[in-house]
Structure formats: C-alpha cells, structure tokens
Amino acid sequence: MTALTGAAYWLPLICAVVLGFAVAMYIVLDGFDLGIGILFPFFAREVDRDQMMNSVAPFWDGNETWLILGGTGLFVTFPHAYAVVMPALYVPLITMLLALVFRGVAFEFRWVAKPHHAKWDIAFSAGSIVAALCQGFMLGGLIGGTRVEQGHFAGGPFDWLTPFSLLCGLGLVVGYALLGATWLVMKTAGTLERRARRSAHVLLIGVLGFIVLVSIWTPLEFASIGARWFSWPNMLYLSPVPLATAFFAVACWRGLAGSRLMFSPFYSAVALFVLAYIGLVISVMPYLVPPSITLWDAAAAPSSQRFVLIGMVILVPFILGYTVFVYYTFRGKVRADEGYH
Amino acid sequence: MNAVLLARLQFAFTISVHIIFPAFTIGLSAFIATLLIVWQRTGREHFHRLARFWTKVFAVSFAMGVVSGIPMSYEFGANWSRFSEVAGNVVGPMIGYEVLTAFFLEATFLGVLLFGWARTPPWLQATAAVLIAVGTAMSAFWILSANSWMQTPAGHVMRDGIAYPVDWFAIIFNPSFPYRLAHMLTAAYLTTSLVVLAVGARYLLVGAFKEEARTMMRMGVGMLAVLGPVQLLLGDQHGLNTLEYQPAKIAAMEAHWRDTGPMDLVLFALPDEKAKVNRAAIAIPHLGSLILTHDWNGHVPALADFAADAQPRVTIIFFAFRIMVGIGLFLIALGLTGAVLWRRGQLFTSRWYLRAAGWAWPLGFIAILAGWITTENGRQPYVIYGILHTRDATSPIAAATVGASLAAFVLVYGVVFSIGVYYIRKMLRHGPHGAAVATSSLPDALPNQPLASARESARESRAEPPVI
Numbered sequence: 001m002t003a004l005t006g007a008a009y010w011l012p013l014i015c016a017v018v019l020g021f022a023v024a025m026y027i028v029l030d031g032f033d034l035g036i037g038i039l040f041p042f043f044a045r046e047v048d049r050d051q052m053m054n055s056v057a058p059f060w061d062g063n064e065t066w067l068i069l070g071g072t073g074l075f076v077t078f079p080h081a082y083a084v085v086m087p088a089l090y091v092p093l094i095t096m097l098l099a100l101v102f103r104g105v106a107f108e109f110r111w112v113a114k115p116h117h118a119k120w121d122i123a124f125s126a127g128s129i130v131a132a133l134c135q136g137f138m139l140g141g142l143i144g145g146t147r148v149e150q151g152h153f154a155g156g157p158f159d160w161l162t163p164f165s166l167l168c169g170l171g172l173v174v175g176y177a178l179l180g181a182t183w184l185v186m187k188t189a190g191t192l193e194r195r196a197r198r199s200a201h202v203l204l205i206g207v208l209g210f211i212v213l214v215s216i217w218t219p220l221e222f223a224s225i226g227a228r229w230f231s232w233p234n235m236l237y238l239s240p241v242p243l244a245t246a247f248f249a250v251a252c253w254r255g256l257a258g259s260r261l262m263f264s265p266f267y268s269a270v271a272l273f274v275l276a277y278i279g280l281v282i283s284v285m286p287y288l289v290p291p292s293i294t295l296w297d298a299a300a301a302p303s304s305q306r307f308v309l310i311g312m313v314i315l316v317p318f319i320l321g322y323t324v325f326v327y328y329t330f331r332g333k334v335r336a337d338e339g340y341h
Numbered sequence: 342m343n344a345v346l347l348a349r350l351q352f353a354f355t356i357s358v359h360i361i362f363p364a365f366t367i368g369l370s371a372f373i374a375t376l377l378i379v380w381q382r383t384g385r386e387h388f389h390r391l392a393r394f395w396t397k398v399f400a401v402s403f404a405m406g407v408v409s410g411i412p413m414s415y416e417f418g419a420n421w422s423r424f425s426e427v428a429g430n431v432v433g434p435m436i437g438y439e440v441l442t443a444f445f446l447e448a449t450f451l452g453v454l455l456f457g458w459a460r461t462p463p464w465l466q467a468t469a470a471v472l473i474a475v476g477t478a479m480s481a482f483w484i485l486s487a488n489s490w491m492q493t494p495a496g497h498v499m500r501d502g503i504a505y506p507v508d509w510f511a512i513i514f515n516p517s518f519p520y521r522l523a524h525m526l527t528a529a530y531l532t533t534s535l536v537v538l539a540v541g542a543r544y545l546l547v548g549a550f551k552e553e554a555r556t557m558m559r560m561g562v563g564m565l566a567v568l569g570p571v572q573l574l575l576g577d578q579h580g581l582n583t584l585e586y587q588p589a590k591i592a593a594m595e596a597h598w599r600d601t602g603p604m605d606l607v608l609f610a611l612p613d614e615k616a617k618v619n620r621a622a623i624a625i626p627h628l629g630s631l632i633l634t635h636d637w638n639g640h641v642p643a644l645a646d647f648a649a650d651a652q653p654r655v656t657i658i659f660f661a662f663r664i665m666v667g668i669g670l671f672l673i674a675l676g677l678t679g680a681v682l683w684r685r686g687q688l689f690t691s692r693w694y695l696r697a698a699g700w701a702w703p704l705g706f707i708a709i710l711a712g713w714i715t716t717e718n719g720r721q722p723y724v725i726y727g728i729l730h731t732r733d734a735t736s737p738i739a740a741a742t743v744g745a746s747l748a749a750f751v752l753v754y755g756v757v758f759s760i761g762v763y764y765i766r767k768m769l770r771h772g773p774h775g776a777a778v779a780t781s782s783l784p785d786a787l788p789n790q791p792l793a794s795a796r797e798s799a800r801e802s803r804a805e806p807p808v809i
Contacts, residue, residue, distance in 0.1 A: 058452030061407060065448045069440045071414040076437040079429025086418025086425075087736040093419055094746045097412040098753045104408035105757055108401045112764040153422070157742045303506045304430040308437045315441040323445070326452050329460055 004296055011306065012299035015077035016288070018312055022073050024277055026066035028179070028270050033060045035180020037103055037128020038173055040121060042199060048192050049121060055187040055334045057107055062323060064104070076308050080151070081288040081298035087153040088146045088289075089138045089160055096134035103127030129173060136172035140165025143218065143284060148292045164217060171210035175273065178203040182266035185256070189333050200256050200265060207269075208249055211276060215242075218283060224291070225283045238282060245275045344740040345732050348420040351747040353717075355412055357710055358754050362406030364709050367477040367526065368533025369399045370447075372560070373454075374470035381467055387552045392470075393458070394553075394773035395537075398765055400455050405761045407448070409754065414440075420743060424724055424734035431497050431504045431512055432487045439483035446476035481526055489518035491725050492716065493586045499728065516586050520579035521716075527572045528712065531672060532705025534564035538679070539702035540769050542695040550772050555689055558698075562683055565676030572669060577632070583719075584633055587726060588642040589651060590719030593658040595629055600643040604629030609663070612655045617644070650730075653721040661714040668708040675701060 033056040043049060056063075074082045086093060106124035110117045141160025148154060181203055184196035219226030229238060252268035286294045299305065373392050380388035414436065417425050425433075453461060453469040461469075496511025497504045506512055538561025544554035584591045591597070596612045596619050597604060606628035610619035630639040644652050675698065682688040689695075724731040 058456040061404075061448035061451055062445065064407065064411065065440065065444045068411055068414050068444055069437075071411075071418075072433070072436045072440050075414070075417060075425060075429060076433035079425050079433055082418045082429065083422035083425045083736075086415060087422050087738050090419050090736075090738055090742060090746070093415055094412075094749065097415060098749055100411060101408040101753055101757055105404050105761060108404045109761065109764060112401060112768060152737050154737065157739065300433060301430040301505045303509075304434050307506070307509055308434045311434075311438055311441055319441065319445040319449075322449050326449050329453060329457060 007302050007306075008299075009296070011302050011309070012077075012295045014309060015299070015305050016295045018309070018316075019070070019073045019077055020281060022066055022069045024274060026063070026070050027277060028273055029059070029063035029066060031176045031273065032056070032179040032183040032266075033063055034103075034128045034132050035176040035178065035183065037124050037180075038132060038177040039180050039184070039196075039199065040125035040128070043192070043195065048195075051188055051192055051334055052184060053107065053110065053124075055184065058326065058330045060104075060107060062326065064100070067100075077300055077305055078288055078295065078298040079300050081293055081295075084146060084148055084151075084153045084289050084293060084298075085142065088155060089141055091157050092134040092137040092141065092160060096131050096138070099127040099130035099134065101127070103131065128176075132173045132176045133169040136169030137161070137165045139172070139280075140168030143168075143222070143280070143290060145291050146289050148289065164221065167210070167213060167217065171207075171214065174203055174206040174210060175276075178207050178269050179266070179273065182252070182256075182264070182269045186264045186266045187332075187334050197256055197258075200269075201253070204249070204252055204256065204269075207272065211245065211272075214276075215279070222283075228283060241275055241279050241282070245272060245279075248272050248275065344738060344743050345735050347740055347743040347747055348735050348738075349731065351420060351743060351750060352416060354747070355409065355416065355750055355754070357713070358758055359406065359409040359413060360709065360713060361706050362402050362409060363477065363480070364529045364532050364706065365536070366399060366403050366406055367474075367481060367529035368531075369395060369402065370470065370474040370477050371530065372533055372537060373399060374467065374474045375560075377463075377467040377470050381463060387556065390773045391553050391556060396454060398768055400451070401761060401765055401768070403447075403451060405758060409758070412750075418736075420736055420738065421724075421734050422736035424729065427502060427729050427734070428491070428504055428725055431490060431494075431506050434506075434509075435483050435487040435490070435513065439480050439487075443476045443480035443483065447473050447480070450476070478526065481529070482522060485522045485525055486513050486515070486518050489521045490515045492521075492720055493517040494725055494728055504725075504728070517579075517582055520575065520582045524572070524575045524579045524712075525709075527568055527575055528705070528709050530564060531568050531572060532709060534561045534568065535672065535675075535705045536702050537561045538565065539699050542698035543769075544772065545689055546692065546695050546699060553773050558679075558688060559683070561698075562676060562679035562688065565672060566680040567676075569669070569673035569676040573673060576666075576669065580633065581635075583716075584641065587719065589644065589647045589653060590658070590716070591633065592642060592644045592647070593653045593655045593719055594662040594715060595633075595641070596655050596659045597629070597641060597643045599645045600640055602640075603627045603638045604633065604641045606632065607659075610659070612659050614655055650722060653719050658715050658718045661711040661718070665708045665711040665715060668704045668711070672701075672704065672708075 036052050036056050040049060040052070043052060071082075074085070102123040103125075104127075106120040106127065110120040110124065113120055137160055140162065144160065144162050144164055146153060146155065147159065178200060181196045181200035185193055185200060188196065219229055228234060248268045248271040251263075252265045252272065255263070255265035255268055284290050286296070288295045288298050373395050376388045376392040376395070380386075380392060450469040450472045454466060454473060457466060457469065490512055493516040494504070495515040496506065496508040496513075498507055499505075537557045541554040541557030541561060544550045545558070580591065595604070596607055596610055598617045598619070603626065605622075605624035605626050607619060608623045608625065610622035610624070613620050627637055630641065631637055633639065633641050644655070678694065679688060679698070682691050682694055720726050722730055722732070724734045
C-alpha cells in the first residue's frame with residue numbers, strides 16, 4: 001500500500017467509520033425485529049403473535065431504513081467495493097431482498113387479512129428467517145474472500161457458499177432470535193414475557209456457542225486473521241473484546257434469570273452483538289473486500305465523500321434524535337390491542 | 342436472451358412496480374396532512390375519520406413502496422456494477438441524501454402516525470403527517486435529480502471513463518431536473534387526487550358515507566381542475582427542454598424520421614422501424630412545429646440526423662407518449678367538467694359523472710408508467726446520456742443468474758403486490774369507520790375491524806347535523 005496522507009487517508013477512514021456505524025445500527029435494530037419473526041414458530045397463540053408484532057410495528061420501517069443507508073452508503077462512499085461485492089453476493093443478496101418483501105408487507109397485510117392471516121404469519125416468519133440466513137451467508141462469503149481480476153468480480157454465482165458461510169448464516173439466525181427474545185422480555189408482560197425469558201436462555205447458550213466456534217474457526221482458516229489476534233502485543237490490546245464479551249454474556253444470563261441489574265438483558269444482547277461486530281472489523285481491517293480491496297482502494301472521489309459526509313454530520317444527529325423520540329413515545333410494555341387496525 | 346437485456350428487463354420491472362406506490366403515497370401523505378390540519382382548525386369529525394381511514398390505506402401502500410424500494414438500492418450494484426463505478430461519485434451522493442433527508446423521516450414518523458393515536462396529541466399527528474409528506478417530496482427531489490443527471494449530465498468531468506464531480510449545484514440542478522421534478526410531483530398529486538375522487542364517486546353511487554364522499558369529491562375535483570391544466574403547461578416546458586438537450590428522444594416520441602420541413606403532429610401511426618416510415622399515419626401538418634418550436638414553420642431534428650448508435654427505438658416511445666398525453670387530456674376534461682357540475686350544484690347527483698370518475702382511478706398510474714417508459718427508453722442506447730452505453734453498464738453476471746433472479750422478482754412481486762392491491766380495494770370498499778351514514782350495502786365488510794374508539798366516534802357523529 002502506498003503511503004497516503006491528508007484527506008486521501010482520512011476521508012475514506014472517516015467514511016468507513018460512518019458506514020460501519022450504519023451497518024451496526026442496522027444489525028442491532030433490524031436484528032431484534034427480524035428476531036421476532038424467527039421466534040414466531042415457537043409462539044403459536046394468536047394473542048401472543050399480535051403482541052409480538054405490535055411490539056415492533058412502530059419501529060420496523062425505520063429500522064430497515066438503516067439497511068438502505070448501508071447499501072447506498074457503500075455505493076456513495078466506496079463505489080468500487082459496491083461494484084465488486086454486489087455481483088459477488090448476488091444470490092444471497094437477491095434472496096434476502098425478496099425475503100424482506102414477504103416479511104415487510106406481512107406487518108400490514110396480516111391485519112387486513114384477519115381472520116385469514118395464517119399465510120402472512122408464515123410469510124413473516126419464513127421471510128425473517130431467510131433474510132437472516134442470507135445476511136449470514138453474505139457475511140461469511142465476504143470474510144471468505146472474493147475473487148477479483150482487473151478490478152472486477154471474477155468468480156461464480158455460488159462462491160460465497162462455504163461451510164464457514166453456512167455457520168455464519170445459522171449463527172445470525174440464532175443471534176437475531178436472541179435479540180428478539182430479549183426485546184420481548186423488555187416489551188411484554190405475563191406469560192409471553194415468561195416464555196420469552198425461557199427461550200432467551202437457550203438462545204444465549206446457542207449464541208455463545210457460535211461466537212466460540214467462529215472465534216476458533218476464523219484464525220485457523222484465515223491466516224491473516226490468526227496473525228491479527230494471536231500475535232504479541234496485539235493479543236494484549238485486543239483482550240478487552242473477549243473479556244467484555246464474557247462480561248455481557250454473564251450479565252445477560254443473570255438478567256434473564258431475574259436478578260436486578262442496571263440494564264435489561266436486551267442491552268446485554270445488543271452489547272454482545274456490537275462486540276462480535278467489533279471483533280469482525282478488527283479481523284478484516286483494512287479490507288472492505290477481503291483479500292484484495294482496501295477501503296482506500298475503493299474510495300469514491302474526495303469531493304463526493306466530503307459532500308456526503310457534510311450531509312451526514314448535519315443529518316445523522318437529527319435522524320438519531322427523532323429515532324430516539326419514537327422509541328421514547330412507544331416506551332414501556334406493549335399494551336394489549338394497541339395496534340391501529 | 343443476453344444478460345444486458347435481462348438486466349434491463351429486471352430493472353424496468355422492479356422499478357415499474359415500485360413507482361406505483363411512491364406515486365400514490367406522495368400525494369396521499371399530503372392529502373392526509375391536509376385532512377388533519379383542516380380537522381384541527383374546524384373540529385369537524387368527518388375530516389378526522391377520513392384521515393384515519395386513508396392512513397390505513399397509506400400504511401399498506403407505503404409498506405409495499407418500502408419493500409419494493411429496498412431492492413432498488415442494491416440492484417445498481419448487483420446488475421449494474423459498471424454503471425455504479427462510472428457514476429458512483431456523482432449519482433451516489435444524491436441517493437445518499439435521499440436516504441438521509443427523506444427515508445428516515447418518512448419511516449420514523451410513519452410509526453407515530455400509525456400507532457400514536459392513543460399516545461400522542463392530535464397536533465403531533467398532524468405534524469407527523471406533514472413531515473411524512475415533506476419526506477416523500479424530498480425523496481422525489483433527490484431521486485429525480487439523480488435520474489435527471491443520467492438524462493442531462495452536467496457539473497462533472499470524465500477521467501479514465503469515471504465521472505468526477507466538479508460543481509454540485511450544477512449536478513443537482515442539471516438542465517432537465519426542475520422540469521422533471523415539477524412534472525413528476527404534479528403527476529403524483531394528480532394520481533392521488535383521481536383515486537380520492539374515484540372512491541368518493543363510488544361511495545355516492547351506492548349512497549354510502551355521504552359526508553366523507555362529498556369532501557373527497559370536492560377535494561379531488563378541485564385538485565384535478567387546477568393541476569390538470571398546470572400539468573399540460575409543465576409537460577410542454579419539459580418537452581421543450583428535452584428538445585434542447587435530448588433531441589433524439591423528441592424525434593422518437595414523435596416518430597419523426599426525416600426533417601423535411603415543418604413537422605406534422607402525428608396523432609396515430611404504426612411506426613415501421615425497418616423502413617423508417619410511419620404506416621397508417623393520421624397527422625396534422627405544421628402542428629408539431631408549432632408545439633415544439635412555438636413557430637408555425639419551425640424545424641425539429643429528426644432521427645436521421647443522429648448516428649445509428651445514438652438513436653432510441655421508436656415504437657415503444659411513440660405509443661407510451663401518446664398514452665400519457667391522451668390520459669392527461671382526459672383528466673383535464675374530467676377535472677373541468679367536475680368543476681362546472683360543482684358550480685351548478687350537480688356534482689354529487691350527476692350519476693354519469695360519478696360513474697366516469699369511479700372508473701377513472703387507475704389512469705394516473707398508467708400515465709406515470711407511460712411517461713417513465715417514454716423518458717427512459719428515449720435515453721437509450723445510453724444509460725448516462727452521451728457518456729455510458731447501457732450495454733457497457735452491467736455487472737459481470739451470467740445471463741442465467743440474471744434471468745433466474747428476474748423470474749424470482751416477477752413471481753414474488755406478482756403474488757405479493759396483487760394481493761396488496763386486492764387488500765387496498767377491500768379496505769376502500771369497507772369504507773371509513775364510524776361514518777355518519779354507515780352502510781351494510783357494501784360487500785366485504787370486515788366483521789372484526791371496528792375498535793372501541795371507532796364505535797364511539799360513530800355514535801358522536803350520528804348526533805351531528807348533516808353537513809351541506
């Protein structure tokens with residue numbers, strides 16, 4: 001890599017941080033409402049499902065907008081990476097988008113269709129599961145490496161399909177389910193809350209299992225990731241990540257068991273996600289498209305990055321502000337029959 | 342079929358399905374905001390009932406707009422990766438601003454509008470509706486700016502085949518943008534007005550929801566009578582702008598093969614692309630020149646004046662344009678007739694007019710699709726006019742993969758959105774809750790729907806004297 005200085009160095013880095021923030025927001029926010037869909041098969045009673053749906057209905061649309069910001073953000077700030085990644089992940093990407101169609105419309109259609117809404121329960125649930133699976137596939141495919149020749153994607157349509165990406169897919173389904181279950185613990189009451197608590201315990205064990213598996217698998221399969229984590233003094237500097245993960249795992253477990261902590265199990269689960277995400281970023285930095293395209297290789301023209309960053313600096317605080325406002329408006333436990341239908 | 346054609350078909354299909362919903366929700370959000378503001382100021386309950394009723398329709402439409410819109414932001418990269426690289430520096434930021442200024446605003450405040458009735462004060466409901474209406478218009482602003490830049494690129498330089506921004510103001514306010522924005526926003530407001538008018542007319546035909554129906558009809562006719570003629574002027578100006586910057590598109594729209602003097606206005610013809618002539622043409626001499634150059638003998642560049650690989654195909658553009666203009670003229674007639682009937686006090690009793698208006702509801706959507714088919718095909722063979730050929734803009738993806746995803750899109754959209762439109766129809770037939778004159782004559786009434794609050798407002802409203 002040639003030495004970069006000034007704006008040519010900093011602009012792409014700042015853009016990457018902002019983009020990384022948008023993706024993290026998406027994973028956490030849409031994660032819990034996808035999780036509700038993943039949990040649907042385990043909560044068969046209609047009243048429970050109504051409440052589960054109502055607990056996320058005011059938010060899902062805003063949550064999913066972070067996905068659009070992630071996609072367009074990559075397009076805007078790193079068009080070259082966007083132009084390589086999207087063709088490389090074509091199959092899981094299109095499948096995910098179609099799955100999101102089913103689950104997105106289910107939020108409205110389910111109510112209009114009542115009492116003939118069984119098909120939209122299935123659409124909501126299957127759409128959520130498939131979308132989460134595909135996101136995991138894309139993550140695994142991206143880490144697994146993309147074949148690039150002369151700046152273009154040069155692989156086949158199923159290059160992303162590896163045992164590792166399958167693991168990531170399953171891991172993300174279980175992870176989102178944990179976010180969803182802890183969300184229900186926070187937002188509902190009575191039997192639904194109790195059942196969500198029980199599911200969350202099981203899911204937490206599953207999530208920790210996947211975290212351990214991925215943490216062992218990636219350094220073994222990808223030498224660069226092994227070197228990043230297990231060389232001295234990196235090991236020391238990076239040790240807070242696994243330590244904090246252990247802390248929040250315990251906090252989440254104890255919170256679910258009912259001990260009074262300062263924060264609910266949902267926030268512990270979010271922290272686990274954020275930590276896993278940070279671990280991932282540490283593993284692949286500075287590559288946007290491992291193993292060949294760095295964030296500096298893929299950067300848009302400085303003028304374009306600057307123009308968008310100005311907008312983000314001004315607008316993202318507003319967006320966060322009214323997002324907080326909406327979550328505050330609909331705070332607390334969901335009341336029965338709160339839907340507008 | 343080759344991958345380029347399949348990718349084009351996929352984009353055409355997904356965006357055509359998508360545009361139907363934003364075209365509707367842009368106008369509908371403004372309509373709902375107006376209703377809520379009027380309700381706040383007058384305290385008349387039927388405005389509130391109408392607002393809540395249309396908010397439900399809005400929610401279903403908006404959800405379909407969102408889920409059909411998310412794929413668009415990824416399709417650029419998936420199917421058009423070369424375009425993304427060439428145009429990313431310029432088009433990317435505009436789409437980025439669309440997300441930042443519009444999508445979050447709409448999506449977030451939709452939650453307040455839909456679910457906040459019990460938790461937030463009425464003024465906040467009205468504010469949320471206004472913010473959503475502003476958001477939808479902002480969204481149109483940015484995406485039309487991006488599209489217009491692809492039609493009439495400006496404010497950039499090309500280096501190594503990649504576009505680099507030089508002047509953002511010139512990029513955003515590129516030559517065709519103000520015309521396209523005005524034309525499209527007006528089209529969206531017209532489309533919604535027509536649907537509102539049609540629903541009102543249908544209620545009156547069966548004698549249901551009279552108070553609400555009259556309000557809908559008055560608002561619909563008023564909008565149509567004003568915006569219809571305005572749209573004609575805007576379309577004319579947009580056409581002159583296209584003649585200046587994309588003359589080949591105008592030549593294709595008018596099936597103007599050779600410049601042999603003053604141009605006819607071809608009312609109908611069967612364009613023969615091989616022989617480059619019009620068969621079975623019905624044309625008015627000089628009128629084409631008059632409209633396009635505002636001069637009786639003006640010259641208009643013809644297709645023969647352009648290189649073979651800079652000419653769009655004529656047939657689709659020619660017919661799509663005529664469908665759009667034909668519908669536009671009909672809507673003006675519908676609006677003005679309605680205004681005359683209104684003045685004479687016969688608007689709600691002229692059954693022939695109610696029937697015509699009741700059947701007219703899809704025309705706005707058809708006109709919008711026809712207009713976009715005209716302008717997008719007219720840009721061909723370029724994806725960025727004069728800069729990047731469509732055939733050079735695609736991703737390195739095999740035709741089989743693109744074809745399979747196209748089939749999946751057609752299947753999924755076909756099923757999901759037809760059901761969605763069916764549900765909207767069902768909601769419209771069910772009508773506003775708690776209307777002053779509830780009716781059982783409408784089919785498809787949903788037994789489980791009324792909420793306690795709706796029943797209350799029904800009781801209240803029965804005590805009110807009839808309006809008018």
